[in-house]
Amino acid sequence: MDTSKKHIVLETKNLTIGYQQKKTKKVIASDLNLAIEKGTFIALLGENGIGKSTLLRTISKVQNQLSGAVFLNDKNLKEYNNKELATNLSLVLTERLPESQLTVFELIALGRQPYTNWVDALSEYDIEKINTAIKLTEVAHLKDNRFYELSDGQLQRVLIARALAQDTDVIILDEPTAHLDMHHTYKIFQLLKNLVETTQKTIIISTHQINLAIEIVDELIVMTKDAVFSGKTENLIEQNKLDNLFPKEILSFNKRLGQFTISKDN
Amino acid sequence: MKNKTYTKQFILLLILVVFLCFVNISLGSVSIPFKDIFAIFLGDETVKDSWQTIILNFRLPKAITAILVGSGLSISGLLMQTLFRNPLAGPFVLGISSGASIGVALLILGSSFFGSFLFLESSSWSIAIASSLGSFLVLSAVILAANKVRNTMSILIIGLMFGSFTAAIISVLSYFSEAQQIQQYVFWSFGSLGNLSWDELTVFISIYLIGFIGVFAIIKPLNSLLLGEKYAKSLGINIKQSRIIILAITSLLTGVITAFSGPIAFIGLAVPHIAKLIFTTSNHKILIPATAITGAIVLLICDIIAQLPTVEYTLPINAITSLFGAPVVIWLLIRKKKMYI
Numbered sequence: 001m002d003t004s005k006k007h008i009v010l011e012t013k014n015l016t017i018g019y020q021q022k023k024t025k026k027v028i029a030s031d032l033n034l035a036i037e038k039g040t041f042i043a044l045l046g047e048n049g050i051g052k053s054t055l056l057r058t059i060s061k062v063q064n065q066l067s068g069a070v071f072l073n074d075k076n077l078k079e080y081n082n083k084e085l086a087t088n089l090s091l092v093l094t095e096r097l098p099e100s101q102l103t104v105f106e107l108i109a110l111g112r113q114p115y116t117n118w119v120d121a122l123s124e125y126d127i128e129k130i131n132t133a134i135k136l137t138e139v140a141h142l143k144d145n146r147f148y149e150l151s152d153g154q155l156q157r158v159l160i161a162r163a164l165a166q167d168t169d170v171i172i173l174d175e176p177t178a179h180l181d182m183h184h185t186y187k188i189f190q191l192l193k194n195l196v197e198t199t200q201k202t203i204i205i206s207t208h209q210i211n212l213a214i215e216i217v218d219e220l221i222v223m224t225k226d227a228v229f230s231g232k233t234e235n236l237i238e239q240n241k242l243d244n245l246f247p248k249e250i251l252s253f254n255k256r257l258g259q260f261t262i263s264k265d266n
Numbered sequence: 267m268k269n270k271t272y273t274k275q276f277i278l279l280l281i282l283v284v285f286l287c288f289v290n291i292s293l294g295s296v297s298i299p300f301k302d303i304f305a306i307f308l309g310d311e312t313v314k315d316s317w318q319t320i321i322l323n324f325r326l327p328k329a330i331t332a333i334l335v336g337s338g339l340s341i342s343g344l345l346m347q348t349l350f351r352n353p354l355a356g357p358f359v360l361g362i363s364s365g366a367s368i369g370v371a372l373l374i375l376g377s378s379f380f381g382s383f384l385f386l387e388s389s390s391w392s393i394a395i396a397s398s399l400g401s402f403l404v405l406s407a408v409i410l411a412a413n414k415v416r417n418t419m420s421i422l423i424i425g426l427m428f429g430s431f432t433a434a435i436i437s438v439l440s441y442f443s444e445a446q447q448i449q450q451y452v453f454w455s456f457g458s459l460g461n462l463s464w465d466e467l468t469v470f471i472s473i474y475l476i477g478f479i480g481v482f483a484i485i486k487p488l489n490s491l492l493l494g495e496k497y498a499k500s501l502g503i504n505i506k507q508s509r510i511i512i513l514a515i516t517s518l519l520t521g522v523i524t525a526f527s528g529p530i531a532f533i534g535l536a537v538p539h540i541a542k543l544i545f546t547t548s549n550h551k552i553l554i555p556a557t558a559i560t561g562a563i564v565l566l567i568c569d570i571i572a573q574l575p576t577v578e579y580t581l582p583i584n585a586i587t588s589l590f591g592a593p594v595v596i597w598l599l600i601r602k603k604k605m606y607i
Contacts, residue, residue, distance in 0.1 A: 062496065086502030093496055098351040100492045100548035101606050113490055114502040120486045120551065166501070 015068035043213035046223030086114035090166040111165030133164035153184035286566040340561025343534030356535030361428035366524035369400020375439040398521030456582030457528035532591025
């Protein structure tokens with residue numbers, strides 16, 4: 001990959017991910033060498049249980065790797081403390097939020113915690129960042145609502161706003177469209193795409209919306225049982241790397257359409 | 267967080283605290299006119315000496331104790347509810363109070379069981395220390411268990427199990443104890459806001475203040491914990507450290523309160539919900555002072571109720587808080603249909 005033009009924000013070197021249980025290691029994927037540039041929108045694809053979440057958890061330091069290393073802005077992830085990491089990488093998770101009475105504004109404002117003082121007082125700069133995030137995600141009209149009043153689509157936007165307010169180079173979203181209908185799924189993809197273009201942040205999502213991802217994102221990371229491929233979407237299609245994503249007798253990749261279709265023989 | 271102002275609510279509640287304080291102080295076996303109470307507080311030496319003693323050495327310490335106990339237990343409950351992200355958590359449910367009870371039981375009842383060489387005397391000081399140690403140990407055990415199981419419901423059940431476990435040990439100890447010691451323990455377990463000298467109160471206030479100031483240092487982790495531990499960590503919070511601080515503060519506050527006033531039920535569980543209902547916020551910057559003031563009000567009211575029926579006797583405070591607390595929790599659940607952490 002040509003690295004001379006753009007800055008590499010996230011890089012993995014001979015990374016092996018998996019779980020360590022007592023003495024036995026369960027390897028999920030090994031020798032991953034990914035290089036992710038600043039300002040790209042990346043989708044992580046793969047069937048259920050292939051290890052997408054494990055990979056995301058490993059590159060966001062929620063879970064340890066079995067071997068190899070992850071570099072965030074040229075610094076080994078191991079050398080980051082929580083607070084420092086929080087200013088470089090933010091997360092949007094799939095798990096439900098505990099039931100509290102937080103308003104949308106308060107929830108987004110929590111994204112400023114890595115920068116605020118010990119009593120969490122917001123400076124003018126913090127407010128500015130929060131308002132920018134609110135504007136970019138178009139949730140201004142929801143500002144004073146409680147977050148539990150929102151629809152799934154609105155809540156997802158608010159959670160993205162929170163990650164934006166955190167003002168990190170990299171934002172990782174675990175299945176951001178999991179509970180959304182087709183229309184809202186598309187809107188979230190468009191929003192993320194726009195954010196990458198306007199803010200030059202790097203956004204990595206895991207998703208099952210493969211056809212949408214192929215159409216919208218810049219690069220793909222494709223996890224299959226045998227190997228992990230990554231690169232620009234059109235290059236991966238050209239090299240027939242998407243063919244093995246699902247069992248061919250059920251779903252096959254139609255190169256002409258650039259989409260997965262249900263196999264005709266069924 | 268957003269600077270919505272809650273000044274009005276705070277001023278109203280503070281006025282209520284002062285008012286209830288006076289009502290509380292004016293009640294008792296000897297009736298002292300309001301104007302003389304004011305005079306005593308203003309330093310008027312001409313008021314009857316016995317009245318001065320009653321007000322300054324008995325009723326005032328009692329009112330202060332009510333405020334400390336009410337606010338301290340309520341804050342502990344709030345911290346537990348946020349830490350475990352469970353609206354049913356509280357110092358009592360999680361077995362902390364039973365920890366304090368077993369500490370005191372070992373001290374008072376255990377002296378006959380293990381021989382008195384272990385314990386020099388059951389003075390109020392050693393009761394305080396035993397109670398704090400007990401609550402800290404049980405809380406640590408609950409936390410160790412909490413680290414193993416992630417499910418918050420399981421943690422609450424574990425807390426309740428610790429409660430029955432300690433209750434069983436106390437039963438065994440009582441079985442082997444003498445009537446006088448059992449009586450001493452039972453009276454302690456009724457809870458009492460009175461009987462504290464200024465010396466004891468000074469220690470109480472000092473330890474309470476350490477915990478109370480500590481609470482303000484953890485506003486930030488408490489607020490991010492509202493999103494769950496994973497988000498809190500991704501916001502730069504050191505989860506393990508925060509958890510230890512939250513638990514240390516809780517056991518310090520609950521420990522010292524239970525030590526001086528006995529195991530007082532329900533306040534820790536019910537009051538945070540009343541505060542959340544009045545202030546409709548989850549922001550701990552507002553919620554912590556709000557819960558503290560509400561707790562003080564509730565316990566002052568409970569103490570007033572305890573003194574009402576007869577002039578000669580006061581009812582055990584623990585009975586009043588439960589009589590008051592249980593219906594409130596039921597009413598809240600029926601009315602709101604939903605409880606927030």
